[in-house]
Amino acid sequence: MKLGILSCSPRCYSTRRLVEAAEQRGHKAKVLNTLRFAIDLKQGDPDLFYLQKQLSNYDAILPRIGNSITYFGTAVIRQFEQMDVFSANSSAGVANSRDKLRCLQILSKHHIGIPQTTFVRDKKDVLPAIKRVGGAPVVIKLLEGTQGIGVLLAESVKSAESIIELLQSQRQNVLIQKFVAESKGKDIRAFVVGDQVVAAMRRVAQGQEFRSNVHRGGVTEAVTLDANYCETAVRAAQIMGLRVAGVDMLEGKDGPQIMEVNSSPGLEGIESCTQLDVAGTVVDYIAGQVNFPEIDIRQRLTVSRGYGVTEIHIPEGSDYIGKTISESGLREKDINALTLYRGTTVIPNPRSDRQLESGDRLLCFGKLELMRDLIPAKTRRKRSYEVLELPAQPVSGKVD
Ligand SMILES: Nc1ncnc2c1ncn2[C@@H]1O[C@H](COP(=O)(O)OP(=O)(O)O)[C@@H](O)[C@H]1O
Numbered sequence: 001m002k003l004g005i006l007s008c009s010p011r012c013y014s015t016r017r018l019v020e021a022a023e024q025r026g027h028k029a030k031v032l033n034t035l036r037f038a039i040d041l042k043q044g045d046p047d048l049f050y051l052q053k054q055l056s057n058y059d060a061i062l063p064r065i066g067n068s069i070t071y072f073g074t075a076v077i078r079q080f081e082q083m084d085v086f087s088a089n090s091s092a093g094v095a096n097s098r099d100k101l102r103c104l105q106i107l108s109k110h111h112i113g114i115p116q117t118t119f120v121r122d123k124k125d126v127l128p129a130i131k132r133v134g135g136a137p138v139v140i141k142l143l144e145g146t147q148g149i150g151v152l153l154a155e156s157v158k159s160a161e162s163i164i165e166l167l168q169s170q171r172q173n174v175l176i177q178k179f180v181a182e183s184k185g186k187d188i189r190a191f192v193v194g195d196q197v198v199a200a201m202r203r204v205a206q207g208q209e210f211r212s213n214v215h216r217g218g219v220t221e222a223v224t225l226d227a228n229y230c231e232t233a234v235r236a237a238q239i240m241g242l243r244v245a246g247v248d249m250l251e252g253k254d255g256p257q258i259m260e261v262n263s264s265p266g267l268e269g270i271e272s273c274t275q276l277d278v279a280g281t282v283v284d285y286i287a288g289q290v291n292f293p294e295i296d297i298r299q300r301l302t303v304s305r306g307y308g309v310t311e312i313h314i315p316e317g318s319d320y321i322g323k324t325i326s327e328s329g330l331r332e333k334d335i336n337a338l339t340l341y342r343g344t345t346v347i348p349n350p351r352s353d354r355q356l357e358s359g360d361r362l363l364c365f366g367k368l369e370l371m372r373d374l375i376p377a378k379t380r381r382k383r384s385y386e387v388l389e390l391p392a393q394p395v396s397g398k399v400d
Pocket residue numbers: 115139141145146147148149150151177178179180181183185186187205210211212213248250259260
């Protein structure tokens with residue numbers, strides 16, 4: 001395989017190890033400076049130039065995009081995607097994970113533990129927001145901080161308010177987050193490759209410090225994660241669109257609480273702590289996947305007129321409960337069930353004799369007009385203010 005490593009730091013530990021691991025395995029690896037690409041757009045022929053020459057053929061790329069060049073870096077990855085070159089991390093994945101708000105917004109839709117977090121703009125909304133996440137002490141974070149620098153703990157509601165006011169006056173966007181006290185200055189870094197956690201470590205803050213970042217003096221120890229932590233880390237990476245990711249989790253009383261997902265996780269800390277060949281695992285994984293470049297389903301499937309992908313929910317009391325997929329009549333209507341989601345289980349290509357259960361969700365591809373009729377009435381979320389403020393309305397059978 002010919003692998004391109006997109007990186008602006010050819011001499012850093014991670015880049016060197018990746019090149020070394022690729023070469024040891026008989027692959028060709030080249031470090032390509034992300035900022036030296038030119039993105040050329042022509043009808044039907046997306047192209048890339050590198051150092052003013054047309055880029056030669058690569059089988060795969062591994063993006064290592066630093067925080068400061070997200071826009072250009074993700075544009076370069078997107079161009080490789082248009083050229084059907086396999087990228088270990090998608091451009092959307094890198095962008096999604098880059099800021100903590102966007103990352104948590106995406107994860108919050110799924111059943112994945114995250115510390116309760118709010119994002120507000122108006123001064124009047126700050127105090128209620130702090131209260132909603134449990135009051136003081138409360139964590140305040142800059143959206144794009146790293147190495148613990150943009151993270152602080154406010155001991156009282158008063159100090160939280162003044163810190164937030166100060167940061168907002170400096171045009172900084174901040175997150176207000178529940179302090180997961182039971183994690184006691186520790187966190188877990190799970191290194192995900194594909195659908196596995198290939199290495200994990202616990203970082204422990206020293207002294208009075210609550211941040212466990214190694215740059216803040218945190219000390220590391222290798223850990224073997226239980227299935228719940230592994231599954232959470234892998235799902236989070238997959239939801240973000242990342243196949244190589246560093247997932248940071250707090251050890252909450254109800255299990256893992258994801259703080260962030262990193263798209264260019266460093267190798268030095270994890271390899272020296274666990275003594276594992278993480279770089280080799282990354283390279284082996286990419287070599288096994290080169291023939292499966294990311295396909296943008298929306299781009300490819302929904303160009304057929306009137307066809308699209310949608311999710312059909314099977315709510316309590318639905319007529320579909322107890323029926324098999326073939327009995328549901330979907331197939332006759334030219335609707336294909338691609339994936340069945342049941343709780344946290346994902347069943348790809350569900351068989352036609354599989355029985356539907358209450359709470360199932362079916363990801364389907366088919367004619368949108370026909371699927372519209374099949375989508376059961378949207379179950380409204382019960383919110384107290386709706387009950388208080390809205391007059392009772394008959395549940396409509398249509399989706400809005
Ligand atoms: N909600 C929280 N509760 C308890 N500790 C936290 C919380 N958020 C962050 N921390 C601690 O602060 C550290 C840095 O936070 P993180 O969100 O990962 O920012 P950074 O991107 O700067 O590493 C974490 O590793 C963890 O030890």
